[in-house]
Amino acid sequence: MRVQLENLVMDFPGSRALDHVSADFGFDEVHGLIGENGAGKSTLVNILGGSLAPTAGTVSIGGKPVTCRTPRDALEQGIAHVSQEGSLVPGLTGAENILLGEEPRRAGVISRRDLMARAQALLTEWFPQVRIALDRPVEDLDIADRKVIEIVRGLRGDIRLLILDEPTATLQSREKAQLWDIIRSLPGRGVGVVLISHFLSEIRALSDRITVLRDGVHVATLPADSATEGALVDLMLRRTGSGAGLGMRRDIPHPGAPVLSVRDWQAGGVQVPDFTLRAGEIVGLIGLTGAGHFGFARSLYTQAGLVGGRMQVGATDVTDRGPRAMQRHGIGFVPDNRMTYALSGEGSIVENLSMVHPECAKILPGGILSRRRETQEGARIFDLLGIRASGQGQQVKTLSGGNKQKVSLGKWLYGAAGRYRAMIFVEPTEGVDIGAKQEIYGHIRKLAAEGAGIIVASSDLLEIEHLAHRVVPFVAGQAGNDIAAAEFSEARFIAAMAGETTQ
Amino acid sequence: MSSPTLTATQAPAHGQRRQWVQKYSTLVVLVLMFLGFSLFVDRFMTVFNLTNILQQIAILTIVGTGLTFGFAAREIDLSVGYTVGLAGILVPLLLVGGTPLPLALLAGLAAGLVVGLVNGLLVTRVGIPSLIATLAMGSILFGVNFLATGGRAIYGGLPDSYLFLGQGRLWGIPVLAFFMAASVIVGWFVMERTIFGRYVYAVGGNQKAAELSGVRVTFYRTAALVIVSVFAVVAGTLLAARLGSGQPNVGERYLLDGLATVFIGMTMFRPGTATVLGTFCGALFIGVINNGLNLIGMDTYIQNIVKGVIILIAVAIVSRTTKLKLL
Numbered sequence: 068m069r070v071q072l073e074n075l076v077m078d079f080p081g082s083r084a085l086d087h088v089s090a091d092f093g094f095d096e097v098h099g100l101i102g103e104n105g106a107g108k109s110t111l112v113n114i115l116g117g118s119l120a121p122t123a124g125t126v127s128i129g130g131k132p133v134t135c136r137t138p139r140d141a142l143e144q145g146i147a148h149v150s151q152e153g154s155l156v157p158g159l160t161g162a163e164n165i166l167l168g169e170e171p172r173r174a175g176v177i178s179r180r181d182l183m184a185r186a187q188a189l190l191t192e193w194f195p196q197v198r199i200a201l202d203r204p205v206e207d208l209d210i211a212d213r214k215v216i217e218i219v220r221g222l223r224g225d226i227r228l229l230i231l232d233e234p235t236a237t238l239q240s241r242e243k244a245q246l247w248d249i250i251r252s253l254p255g256r257g258v259g260v261v262l263i264s265h266f267l268s269e270i271r272a273l274s275d276r277i278t279v280l281r282d283g284v285h286v287a288t289l290p291a292d293s294a295t296e297g298a299l300v301d302l303m304l305r306r307t308g309s310g311a312g313l314g315m316r317r318d319i320p321h322p323g324a325p326v327l328s329v330r331d332w333q334a335g336g337v338q339v340p341d342f343t344l345r346a347g348e349i350v351g352l353i354g355l356t357g358a359g360h361f362g363f364a365r366s367l368y369t370q371a372g373l374v375g376g377r378m379q380v381g382a383t384d385v386t387d388r389g390p391r392a393m394q395r396h397g398i399g400f401v402p403d404n405r406m407t408y409a410l411s412g413e414g415s416i417v418e419n420l421s422m423v424h425p426e427c428a429k430i431l432p433g434g435i436l437s438r439r440r441e442t443q444e445g446a447r448i449f450d451l452l453g454i455r456a457s458g459q460g461q462q463v464k465t466l467s468g469g470n471k472q473k474v475s476l477g478k479w480l481y482g483a484a485g486r487y488r489a490m491i492f493v494e495p496t497e498g499v500d501i502g503a504k505q506e507i508y509g510h511i512r513k514l515a516a517e518g519a520g521i522i523v524a525s526s527d528l529l530e531i532e533h534l535a536h537r538v539v540p541f542v543a544g545q546a547g548n549d550i551a552a553a554e555f556s557e558a559r560f561i562a563a564m565a566g567e568t569t570q
Numbered sequence: 571m572s573s574p575t576l577t578a579t580q581a582p583a584h585g586q587r588r589q590w591v592q593k594y595s596t597l598v599v600l601v602l603m604f605l606g607f608s609l610f611v612d613r614f615m616t617v618f619n620l621t622n623i624l625q626q627i628a629i630l631t632i633v634g635t636g637l638t639f640g641f642a643a644r645e646i647d648l649s650v651g652y653t654v655g656l657a658g659i660l661v662p663l664l665l666v667g668g669t670p671l672p673l674a675l676l677a678g679l680a681a682g683l684v685v686g687l688v689n690g691l692l693v694t695r696v697g698i699p700s701l702i703a704t705l706a707m708g709s710i711l712f713g714v715n716f717l718a719t720g721g722r723a724i725y726g727g728l729p730d731s732y733l734f735l736g737q738g739r740l741w742g743i744p745v746l747a748f749f750m751a752a753s754v755i756v757g758w759f760v761m762e763r764t765i766f767g768r769y770v771y772a773v774g775g776n777q778k779a780a781e782l783s784g785v786r787v788t789f790y791r792t793a794a795l796v797i798v799s800v801f802a803v804v805a806g807t808l809l810a811a812r813l814g815s816g817q818p819n820v821g822e823r824y825l826l827d828g829l830a831t832v833f834i835g836m837t838m839f840r841p842g843t844a845t846v847l848g849t850f851c852g853a854l855f856i857g858v859i860n861n862g863l864n865l866i867g868m869d870t871y872i873q874n875i876v877k878g879v880i881i882l883i884a885v886a887i888v889s890r891t892t893k894l895k896l897l
Contacts, residue, residue: 369782391784400782408782411775413842418771422783425768434765478783 068129069093069259070115070146070228075124077110077283084110085121088285090278094227094259097250099274099291101267102303103528103557107283108263112230115261116148117141145227149217149234161201161208162186165220190219193256194249211242218249222258229253230261235269236355247273265355266565267296279303300558322348322536326520327367327398327489328379335372337363339546342539344489344520349511351535352524355564360541361403364493364524368393368400380488394423399479399487403494409475412464416456417445419463419474420481427482448477453506469503472496476510489520496530508534528560542566596837599880600855607862614865621744627857628746629654629805629812633824634831634849635757636801641832641844642761643794644774645693645700650802650828652711653685655821657806659715661732662724662816671731678807679800685711686799690792700795708825715818725815736811749808753801757846770794771843830856830881837885855880 070092077085085107092098092115102108113119115126117135125132128144135141138148155164162183163170171181186201199212208216214234221229231250235243250273253260264270270277271291279286279302286302323346332339337359344350354360366373370388378385380396390400402408410419421428421441428440445459452473456466463474472495479487495511496504511534515521525531531538538550540563547563608615633650640647647653657678664674685707692703738745761767772780773790781787805824810816834855835848859880863873 390782391786394784402782407776407778409776409779411772411779413840414771414775418768418775421768422772422780422785425765429765436763436765436768438763 096275097260099270099277102280106280147221148230332376333374334366349521351531351538354541358541359544397488417459424482468498624747625744628750631853632805633828636798639797647798649704649708651825653802654806657803658810659816682800682803686796690795694788
């Protein structure tokens with residue numbers, strides 16, 4: 068028996084996430100599903116799990132077409148989806164989470180004793196060798212145990228196909244091995260697995276067959292033992308025309324003096340023993356979700372969750388902490404999620420631009436501002452960045468993504484007159500169209516050319532490839548070895564993000 | 571504005587019309603109401619009555635201007651009415667006890683500073699949402715006000731110089747109107763033309779973004795709440811002077827009316843944002859309704875109903891297109 072997908076099409080407003088994808092998943096195999104971010108993996112498994120209804124195409128089980136409009140429909144067909152983010156309810160025990168929504172009742176009242184017994188029975192049935200204190204609240208359990216609980220919950224009832232989305236992304240190697248054994252054991256018991264993972268070694272070790280998606284299109288399905296990692300990477304990546312129009316840069320400048328350096332930096336689960344940013348260079352930070360590259364970039368500016376470490380700006384030790392101190396030292400920060408962390412949507416463009424340095428328009432003591440000077444400085448930023456709007460008074464929330472991002476960057480140029488020696492960018496072009504992207508890259512390069520040190524943390528590997536002079540990969544909170552510009556390739560990045568040291 | 575202008579100016583005309591409706595519909599309603607009363611109510615359009623309206627809305631405007639600072643920083647002060655009441659009995663109590671006028675006025679201001687500071691620290695340092703912290707503070711002040719007076723009015727022996735502040739006229743214009751004008755001008759200037767105002771709006775617009783931009787968020791939230799209380803004690807001091815007595819329960823209605831002026835104000839100029847000029851128009855709005863309906867001889871209870879309906883209509887027009895984010 069198998070689940071067959073035929074000619075699935077999924078359209079979202081403005082984009083096609085799946086384009087006539089056909090695939091089949093057996094109940095007696097582990098089936099790896101790989102592709103870059105945005106290749107359509109999540110869309111595919113969401114359709115399979117009943118969370119999304121396809122625009123066109125059919126899903127059939129054993130030759131009979133089925134319609135799964137909700138996750139509950141899918142469960143009734145024997146398909147369960149364990150998503151990437153923890154789906155456990157904090158505050159409830161492991162047993163309560165396993166039987167959530169199907170609690171055994173006596174006279175209408177949930178029976179705690181029956182609940183515990185049934186949850187324990189389910190756990191033992193599937194994983195006789197695993198011991199978990201199911202009577203504890205799930206937040207007290209370690210992360211591998213929580214994953215097992217999610218899987219057991221997925222397996223309750225008559226399940227024939229289990230979808231696992233990045234099940235080991237957050238696990239240490241010992242826990243990983245334990246989960247691998249569990250995944251391997253499922254097909255023998257009549258449960259097929261669809262496995263999504265960024266770790267190609269994991270995919271190859273666990274899967275019987277592998278399906279590759281790219282840009283919403285089915286590229287290949289092949290037996291796992293016939294595919295080398297290199298071949299899989301080739302299949303995953305866009306190989307032609309990828310750099311078109313992005314203004315590829317390959318020349319490596321002669322980096323200047325250190326502008327920002329940290330030693331033994333420990334913040335929010337990220338450890339960086341030694342990192343130095345030099346004047347004029349653009350350093351890219353990459354990693355899988357949760358690997359710590361974003362956290363490290365943020366911590367350099369906010370020092371949130373800082374446990375220990377020393378920071379130097381230029382040759383001076385920095386002991387004061389937080390955004391205000393960093394600004395004084397000439398370090399700026401353009402965060403991701405701009406509407407949450409950078410901009411006031413209700414405010415006008417000029418109000419937002421002047422949020423960091425309103426004092427540049429001061430004409431009298433007491434912080435009294437000249438409207439004329441504000442407008443002049445605002446106009447300078449408008450011209451510099453090419454912000455397109457009806458005027459400086461336009462509300463930021465009405466701007467396009469690219470123009471919003473320009474305002475977010477413009478905050479650090481308005482009234483700053485080159486005082487920022489280091490700029491930290493997180494996802495500098497998320498939700499920005501290709502034209503504006505190119506402009507923003509231009510501004511970032513210009514800042515570097517003018518002598519600022521630039522950090523760009525991004526999940527867009529193409530962006531890193533085109534922008535950075537060197538790359539620091541992060542794996543599980545640790546900074547790995549530098550990748551020099553000469554070695555840049557998406558394959559190299561992906562390998563480094565998965566912690567594989569291919570020299 | 572000297573800026574490259576491309577895409578947004580080519581927006582369809584109906585979008586601009588909608589924007590215009592958003593910004594000025596309340597103002598148009600105000601003008602229409604004013605014209606209507608002028609045409610159909612005999613005694614409305616007279617110098618005496620118009621100055622009377624100014625006198626009636628002066629204290630409300632001062633309270634509303636203070637609340638505007640709070641709303642701009644996205645903090646609400648529900649204790650404001652009792653803070654008005656606090657000053658309205660503290661200053662007369664001191665005067666009746668023989669304290670010189672300047673000292674008594676300073677004591678009133680100091681009381682406002684203390685109340686505002688406690689509110690601000692409860693919100694920023696202890697972390698209680700301002701809605702709850704100031705609700706509790708209001709209850710405390712209510713008790714203090716009644717304890718201090720035994721629930722009775724304080725009158726007799728108030729110096730003429732004090733009463734002049736609330737009842738006198740200069741060149742035919744009520745002294746209260748000068749206070750109102752001063753509070754609006756100072757409030758407008760601080761909010762629109764100083765770094766302080768920029769930061770208060772930044773904190774209210776997006777606190778996280780302001781913090782990451784290096785704005786001292788705690789300071790500006792506290793300061794906004796202090797300003798609300800300081801404007802409230804000024805209003806309370808003038809209120810007692812106007813009434814000629816200190817009464818423990820007259821401040822309460824300034825909470826709801828004060829909030830109403832800010833809400834009405836948030837429908838105009840920069841929809842969704844509290845502005846000092848908007849609040850002033852909101853106070854005018856309420857003043858004109860009250861006055862006109864009074865002259866018609868409408869029952870005060872029905873007046874309240876009419877006022878409520880008009881406020882709902884004004885806010886509804888804006889809410890259809892802009893989210894009024896209050897807290």
